[in-house]
Amino acid sequence: MxxxxxxxxxxxxxxxxxxxxxxxxxxxxxxxxxxxxxxxxxxxxxxxxxxxxxxxxxxxxxxxxxxxxxxxxxxxxxxxxxxxxxxxxxxxxxxxxxxxxxxxxxxxxxxxxxxxxxxxxxxxxxxxxxxxxHPTQALLDAYTIRQRLGRLDGVRVVLVGDVLHSRVARSNVWLLHTLGAEVTVVAPPTLLPVGVGSWPVTVGYDLDAALPKADVVMMLRVQAERMNASFFPSAREYSRRYGLDARRMAALPDDAIVMHPGPMNRGMEIAAEVADSVRSTIVDQxxxxxxxxxxxxxxxxxxxxx
Amino acid sequence: MSVIIKGARPYGEDAADLLLTDGRITAIGDRLSSPGADVVDATGLVALPGLVDLHTHLREPGREDAETVETGSRAAALGGFTAVHAMANTDPVADTAGVVEQVWRLGQEAGLVDVVPVGAVTVGLRGERLAELGAMADSAARVRVFSDDGHCVADPALMRRALEYVKAFDGVVAQHAEEPRLTVGAQMNEGERSARLGLGGWPAAAEEAVIARDVLLAGHVGARLHVCHVSTAGSVDILRWAKSRGVQVTAEVTPHHLLLTDECAETYDPVFKVNPPLRTEADVQALREGLADGTIDAVGTDHAPHAVEDKESEWAAARPGMLGLEQALSVVLETMVEPGLLDWRGVADRMSVRPAAIGRLGAHGRPLAVGEPANLLLLDPTHRAAVDPAALASRSRNSPYAGRELPGRVVATFLRGTATVLDGKATR
Amino acid sequence: MTMSSELFSDLSAPPPLLTGDDVARVVDRVAHQLIERAASSAPDGAADGGLADLVLVGIPTRGAPLARRLAARIEAFTGTAVDVGTVDITLYRDDLRTRGVRALEETRLPAAGIDGRLVVLIDDVLFSGRSVRAALDALRDLGRPRAVQLAVLVDRGHRELPIRADYVGKNVPTSRAQQVRVKLAEVDGVDEVRVLNGGDR
The missing domain is CATH 3.40.50.1370 (Aspartate/ornithine carbamoyltransferase)
Incomplete structure (x- = not known):
């Protein structure tokens, strides 16, 4: 070490x-x-x-x-x-x-x-x-995934949200890749860094397309102040396109889990019924x-x- | 008073003796002698015209803890310079005749190089209204280069007026090309490395957009434009296009942008934080080509001394900028001469002739020829050594080349026939 | 001419202190002693000759398989299964600073726990006594046994703490410079105990 x-x-x-x-x-x-x-x-x-x-x-x-x-x-x-x-x-x-x-x-x-x-x-x-x-956050996330799913190798993880400003996202991308997981990042293009193309991830803009193939969905906190800087038009539009609600959760495979590093914006990136569901590992984390x-x-x- | 320089190679060509008398070159030939003249053995050394820097921060008045006109002049002389343009972002800002005359006088007192003040374009560098450009031009400092460097003259209407106004006294606006709205929170070049390091990105487009705008404006009003510290491949393309259209635009590149890339940011050591930021390897190659083919006219050091406390910090809190005067010629040797991109006459052109012409300095940038002012340097091109920041003459230590081995050593510099540097040491 | 270094080292290496057969005999003997002591110290009316009260707790690495072997022999001799556990002492060591971090090993106690029971700590070699002290500290955090005893395969002396073993497979006088190398089939593929002089591998 x-x-x-x-x-x-x-x-x-x-x-x-x-x-x-x-x-x-x-x-x-x-x-x-x-x-x-x-x-x-x-x-x-x-x-x-x-x-x-x-x-x-x-x-x-x-x-x-x-x-x-x-x-x-x-x-x-x-x-x-x-x-x-x-x-x-x-x-x-x-x-x-x-x-x-x-x-x-x-x-x-x-x-x-x-x-x-x-x-x-x-x-x-x-x-x-x-x-x-934020390396210890990524380590505890990896630990939680391994605890829930029994493995990390080949696990399909979808990271959703403000990747551009997220230290949690960066740490998770590198660590999960190192540990053999397949990472997809999904966000509005404004919240992805220029240069994300060099990361060992698949990049997508469509959350609905990514969910059916996910073993893990990791929702990132979206700060309200990003809205004022025109990263997206409104909280409502963000939530509609990139928020994880009950309908979207239903599209996940049966044993998929939902993660969030906290603190959550309930109703923004994650709906309350998702955060409190059995799929949620938020308390475990x-x-x-x-x-x-x-x-x-x-x-x-x-x-x-x- | 006379000096005979024995066996130097002007422009790296055939060896000759040079006789300097009363500030001028009075003879060039074999086995010159002159009773009572000091003799300098320059066997094997390359003689070049004294270098001219369009872009130096001397920090006086205001931050004398980082640099003074005197310490900066000494650093310049040791780097082979005989004239430097002192940027206007001092405290108070050099936006009046009074301040530029003070800086000019301090330079004369130091007597190591000609310190040529740059005047601010706008009052307080605030980009709101024009400073008294004519008063600075008419002052004892005879200001011809105007710049808000450190800040971009972002308002296009104001930039147009500045370009037009300085035509009256053959001035030039030197633009720090940075669209401020695109660089909010910017810390380093925006690209793969900034994405991973989590440092705010400074996109190439923020520089290129302003250069594109300004060459169009300069062409439209028929004014001279100079672009400071060009740092991207795209900027070189735009300049090439503008020059092909006959726009009166000139440009400079810094030594650090010719050598270093954004890879340096990996350590988070802010000695590598600079504005514009270090770019990619592809940009470095394009800048070298641009300087080689003349699209970029000059090397400007952007010598930016900073006190220790302004650099020994986290990256975001550090001030941007790095030292350049003492290693500029070495870096040009390393990046341009040794790879065969520029010969010695090319070096003289880009580091002396053209910058002097841009700044309208009649007595500098002149050829090594009989009758010309005796402003010149002697260089040992075979010398190689690692840069030791502690040994620098600058009052600051923020050299990005610390520990790096570079070629070339300035053995002597002469300002109007008087040695300011001998045996690699400043004479005063 | 070539010289076989293997042959050369075979000639110079001392024979093992305990062979595989010796280790098996020692384990059987300690198993018998444990059965006797459990019976004699058991509370009146205890079931299974006090064996239900007994927990064998191995100290990883090699104490853990030793504990399992002892339990298997006790069961073979008496027909009664004995609870076995392991306690990793790494997080209780007082010499981490000098010996360095190592990977943790398993800590697992029987479902019935250790409260009120006779815990016998099992280790391969008793030397300074510091490992046993760490194990005692760990046990204190895990419960409150009725009594704690210690069984070791080899006691090589040089105690640095007031600790002694209740069951000793073999007492081996050594110098401090020597090493006692225990190999067990479960970990090392072979059963044997050797005393190595400084510099031997």
Whole structure:
């Protein structure tokens, strides 16, 4: 395993599989236990360095670190020295001087975790950087698919929505491809990046055409502000063309599942009855997030052979 | 006061001695001698006319922590330049006669190169109304090149007026071609790499659309247009078309766009963040061809010093721009001369003759000939070394060539017969 | 002339400490001891001679197949099936920093759990005692056994913690520089135990 987890794009199949297998063992080891805590990372300090609000991701990492007995410091950039102009580099060096072993970073700028990794001695975990990647989300998604369908090789995954601005989409495209899944992205052309043609995916604009061949449908969050920038004419038109409602869900093969990284816009990209259906893995994804992040922290921080 | 340069090869051709007296070349021949003259052994060195840069950011006034007229002049001299055009995006902006005269005077005091101020096209670079272009032209700085560089003169009506207005004093508008509505949030070239890296895309069309518009306007009103830092293959095509139609358009390409591609962004190290952004390999090839066939007239460094804190950051927070003066000639050697795209006379044309003509600098860009001003450089083309940012004369360290081995070393530079660089070191 | 390096190493390598037959005999002996001890320590009126109370918990990697073998022998001798489990101790180790991360192995306990039962930890080699300490920590998080005992195939000495085995297949005096290499058919394709000097592979 490497020292940092910066992007799903640089995980090879062996690395990615090791994370998923480790998560499965951790899940089995903790199953049915009253004491959900392991002493593995006792004495290590994990800093959650969040430059964007993301309560769910921060809590997931916090719980993962605490279940491995690491000390956790939550550092929110809001109201801190960062908002007074302290640079990312100074912040990172300060935290490291205080003894952090790993920095879990969420940042609005793509590549910020890569920069951190060049400045600090400890491990860096990317918890979402700009419109680049969110590798632990992709790992937990892959874990959830494998858990539900028993495999990843050859699984047909349809990713729907704002691929252009989605770090979840990027991480999933690379990771799922690495793990042998067949990925299709479906979106209005305005929400696909120029250059998507070089990705290992099939590109489509028609959701109805993609659904009957899908084992997994992954819906991406669509931000309302995209509408104001003319990425699409209206929320209603978006929902009509790219939203997953009960009628569209019925077109899926029997054992297909529906995923969403959250937070959802119910009624926009996903209808409430779809989100709450038995096909939906949305709650599983949240629980698996903690397990997969435990596996990542263990593998990065457990130690390296001297 | 005299200098004899022994055994140099003017334009890389047959070796000759050059006698410089009172700021001029007074003799070229074999075994020249002159009592009391300083002798410079230039055996094996190539002599070229002093280089002229159309595009330098000297940061003074306003950001003297990043560069000053003096440190930038020293960097220029070490790069073989004898004249540089200082861009107007200082603080305060060079949009009045007062500011351009101040910059011009600082350049004269430094005495290392002729610092030629560029005047802003619009007040405060805001793109709203014309600055007092005539006052700057008439000032001691004798401004002939006007540019809002860093910003595009995006309003087509305003651009038309600027092109027309500067005809009165033989000026030229140097356009930073970037359609601002197409580059909101742009961080790097839009393409396969930006898609994967999740950095906002800067589409080639945002440059090409403005160039296309401006060559049409320049042709329509019969004015001179200069295009700054051309970066795409499409731009080269448009320029070629415009020139074939007789439009008075000239263009420059930066050293970094001749050498580097958007692959550099993979590290997210903002030393490679620049505007316009580094493009693709195909663009690099088209730019080299364009410079070789003269579609692109000149190399302009877009030397853009930035303080450490403006580059040691995440990509999006960093300021765009990179150093260029000290490595410009080396990069041209690497990308144009060694591959056989340009000979030494071609280098002199693109880096001295044409930029001087565009800027209407009568005393620069002159041939190495008896009676001409003694502005020249001596280059060791066989030298190869890795670039060490710590060794640069610029006050900033944001060189994209750090650690990269490049050919060529400027051994000496002469400004009006006086050495500004000797043995590869600035004389003052 | 060619020299066979295989032949050469065969001549120099010491014979195995335990052969396959030896391992089988040792397992049988420990199985008998477990049966006796379970009966003697069982609460009054316990069914199956206390064997229903017994859980054999192997420490991966090689403790796990050893536990299964012991259970199979006990069943062969008594006709009573004994519960078997495994506890991976990797996440409880205190030497991760120096020894490095390794892949996790299975943790699986019998459906009846371990609360109130006699747990016998099974491992291949007892050395510093740190693996056993980690296993005890893991057991504490998994339940509350009535008692915990330890059975090992080989005790090679050099304890770093106050831990001793209740059942020992073979005591082997070693130096710290030596290695004890246990091979089991389930993992390695062959049953044997060797003592290797530093540098041997």
């Amino acid at each position: 490497r020292k940092h987890l910066l992007e799903a794009g640089d995980l090879d199949r062996a690395d990615a599989t090791l994370v998923l297998d480790t998560a499965a063992q951790i899940e089995a080891a903790l199953a049915g236990r009253e004491v959900k805590k392991l002493p593995t990372l006792r004495g290590r300090t994990v800093v959650n360095l969040f430059f964007e609000d993301s309560t769910r991701t921060r809590i997931s990492f916090e719980l993962a670190a605490k279940r491995l007995s690491a000390d956790v410091i939550n550092f929110s950039a809001k109201g801190s020295s960062v908002s007074k102009g302290e640079s990312l580099k100074d912040t990172a060096l300060t935290l490291e001087a205080m003894g952090s072993d790993a920095i879990v970073v969420r940042h609005p700028a793509s590549g910020a975790p890569h920069r951190l990794a060049q400045w600090v001695k400890g491990s860096v975990v990317n918890a979402g950087d700009g419109t680049h990647e 949240v629980g698996n997030g903690v397990t997969v992040r435990m596996a990542v922290l263990y593998l990065l921080l457990g130690g390296s052979p001297s």
